Amino acid sequence: xxxxxxxxxxxxxxxxxxxxxxxxxxxxxxxxxxxxxxxxxxxxxxxxxxxxxxxxxxxxxxxxxxxxxxxxxxxxxxxxxxxxxxxxxxxxxxxxxxxxxxxxxxxxxxxxxxxxxxxxxxxxxxxxxxxxxxxxxxxxxxxxxxxxxxxxxxxxxxxxxxxxxxxxxxxxxxxxxxxxxxxxxxxxxxxxxxxxxxxxxxxxxxxxxxxxxxxxxxxxxxxxxxxxxxxxxxxxxxxxxxxxxxxxxxxxxxxxxxxxxxxxxxxxxxxxxxxxxxxxxxxxxxxxxxxxxxxxxxxxxxxxxxxxxxxxxxxxxxxxxxxxxxxxxxxxxxxxxxxxxxxxxxxxxxxxxxx
Ligand SMILES: *[C@@H]1O[C@H](CO)[C@@H](O)[C@H](O)[C@H]1NC(C)=O
Numbered sequence: 001x002x003x004x005x006x007x008x009x010x011x012x013x014x015x016x017x018x019x020x021x022x023x024x025x026x027x028x029x030x031x032x033x034x035x036x037x038x039x040x041x042x043x044x045x046x047x048x049x050x051x052x053x054x055x056x057x058x059x060x061x062x063x064x065x066x067x068x069x070x071x072x073x074x075x076x077x078x079x080x081x082x083x084x085x086x087x088x089x090x091x092x093x094x095x096x097x098x099x100x101x102x103x104x105x106x107x108x109x110x111x112x113x114x115x116x117x118x119x120x121x122x123x124x125x126x127x128x129x130x131x132x133x134x135x136x137x138x139x140x141x142x143x144x145x146x147x148x149x150x151x152x153x154x155x156x157x158x159x160x161x162x163x164x165x166x167x168x169x170x171x172x173x174x175x176x177x178x179x180x181x182x183x184x185x186x187x188x189x190x191x192x193x194x195x196x197x198x199x200x201x202x203x204x205x206x207x208x209x210x211x212x213x214x215x216x217x218x219x220x221x222x223x224x225x226x227x228x229x230x231x232x233x234x235x236x237x238x239x240x241x242x243x244x245x246x247x248x249x250x251x252x253x254x255x256x257x258x259x260x261x262x263x264x265x266x267x268x269x270x271x272x273x274x275x276x277x278x279x280x281x282x283x284x285x286x287x288x289x290x291x292x293x294x295x296x297x298x299x300x301x302x303x304x305x306x307x308x309x310x311x312x313x314x315x316x317x318x319x320x321x322x323x324x325x326x327x328x329x330x331x332x333x334x335x336x337x338x339x340x341x342x343x344x345x346x347x348x349x350x351x352x353x354x355x
Pocket of ligand 1: 341342344345348
């Protein structure tokens with residue numbers, strides 16, 4: 001009896017050591033998560049900008065961690081990048097670079113430069129006065145100098161080269177710019193040419209952050225924009241089907257993005273650029289919501305769920321009781337639960353490929 005107990009204890013110890021070694025190894029692999037993009041991953045940078053595109057008021061954030069307070073995330077809780085960070089064994093959320101509550105000691109393991117409403121096309125950011133992608137690169141450059149001051153040159157360099165970068169952007173270039181006629185883009189380009197224009201700009205962006213030291217980069221592909229409640233519920237046809245034109249643009253974008261990714265990986269030494277393909281996975285959630293425990297995939301939780309977004313989703317628009325039954329939180333953005341499921345899927349696939 002005693003011997004048995006002892007060997008169980010020993011076994012527990014061995015397992016504990018194994019687990020800690022494993023955690024230490026995974027932690028050592030990814031020193032930081034660095035985020036660029038739009039509202040799909042903005043953790044609150046827009047809070048300090050003179051833009052109308054914000055989400056730092058209720059009911060946004062009502063399920064956010066322990067505080068249950070709005071943060072500026074376009075979600076009832078956390079967004080996908082917060083979950084990646086947690087799954088990598090880093091912090092359980094990624095703070096916004098412009099949030100005055102956080103400093104370089106926080107940003108050293110994770111930082112978000114994303115800005116809701118922005119796009120790959122600089123003209124998209126101008127539509128809603130938010131941070132263009134080029135400016136996000138400038139902030140990243142400034143961050144590196146601060147990081148060096150905090151960690152020392154060698155550690156800072158290691159963080160930059162071994163950190164994982166997430167880029168989530170592109171939808172706004174279509175729904176807020178090209179198809180919204182907000183800029184003359186629709187007169188300048190056919191949809192196919194506009195996709196190529198965006199891919200060329202995305203390539204320039206990747207090269208810029210590569211020159212600044214980034215190596216492990218996950219570029220999120222587009223999901224079916226035509227299935228966003230905001231788009232499909234404007235469709236007068238019976239049953240509000242997803243808008244195929246928009247979905248086809250996303251498919252075209254993703255395939256050109258993959259092509260550009262293959263080219264860059266061949267051209268730039270040590271680059272590990274990966275496309276996070278989520279189109280099919282998200283389409284499956286929307287077509288079969290009950291498989292994932294959802295009850296509603298056509299309407300968002302906030303208000304009527306057809307157009308409410310940003311200031312139009314507020315304390316006076318009654319929201320659903322249980323957001324975890326909804327795929328979408330507002331008319332454009334996923335609920336925390338959807339973000340978690342998608343993050344888990346991408347962690348199982350794209351984000352586990354980095355060496
Ligand atoms: C991710 O992988 C784990 C472990 O294999 C599995 O249990 C889980 O269902 C996967 N999640 C998704 C969303 O693919």
